[in-house]
Amino acid sequence: MTFIIRNMVCDRCKRVVREELESLGLTVNRVELGEVDVNELPPTVTLDAIRQALQANGFDLVDDRKQSLVEHMKVLLINEIQHLKSERLASENFSSFLERKLGYEYSYLSGLFSASEGQTVEKYIIALKIEKVKEWLRYDELTLTEIAWRLGYSSVQHLSNQFRQVTGQTPGQFRKADRADRRSLDAL
Numbered sequence: 001m002t003f004i005i006r007n008m009v010c011d012r013c014k015r016v017v018r019e020e021l022e023s024l025g026l027t028v029n030r031v032e033l034g035e036v037d038v039n040e041l042p043p044t045v046t047l048d049a050i051r052q053a054l055q056a057n058g059f060d061l062v063d064d065r066k067q068s069l070v071e072h073m074k075v076l077l078i079n080e081i082q083h084l085k086s087e088r089l090a091s092e093n094f095s096s097f098l099e100r101k102l103g104y105e106y107s108y109l110s111g112l113f114s115a116s117e118g119q120t121v122e123k124y125i126i127a128l129k130i131e132k133v134k135e136w137l138r139y140d141e142l143t144l145t146e147i148a149w150r151l152g153y154s155s156v157q158h159l160s161n162q163f164r165q166v167t168g169q170t171p172g173q174f175r176k177a178d179r180a181d182r183r184s185l186d187a188l
Helices: 011-023 047-055 065-081 094-102 106-117 121-139 144-150 156-167 171-176
Strands: 002-006 028-032 035-038 060-062
Touching: 002 065, 011 028, 011 035, 011 047, 047 060, 060 065, 065 094, 065 106, 065 121, 094 106, 094 121, 106 121, 121 144, 121 156, 121 171, 144 156, 156 171
Parallel strands: none
Antiparallel strands: 002 035, 002 060, 028 035
8 A cells, every 4th residue: 555645855754754654553665755655554543543643743645646746746856956866867857857757748747736836846946956055055065166067057147046036145145144044845
């Protein structure tokens, strides 16, 4: 049995979901971002109990096929941008990547995403990239040129302009600021 789970964005999320489901008495076979495979539910465990355990940790079950597709899109994008999985071909843009991975036309996927999330796929991708830029700026190990290159920006100027539009600061101002103004990926 496979469950689609909203708001799983990192390895710690996978660990917490596994622990919560096992504490309910489920046998967990596989945990991936946004997806868990378990053996059949024991008669003592209900979907409501699973939902409550997940919600107590900021997750939720996805029951709807369309919402499941949106969550799959988010996981693919998080993996590409935040975790640098590189499943996307070198010459492939994000719309072609999503079409290839999910088997639907991008116009359908885009409309579904916008209706569900209240923002476009493009804005979501930008938000993910900006959060990754913030992370790397805080580490202070990469130059802005290296960051731009790793995230596929056409230039440092393009990255800087987009960063300023989203955050209201230049990357240099952000790097020098006393506190990190970062957002959780599940809140994007």
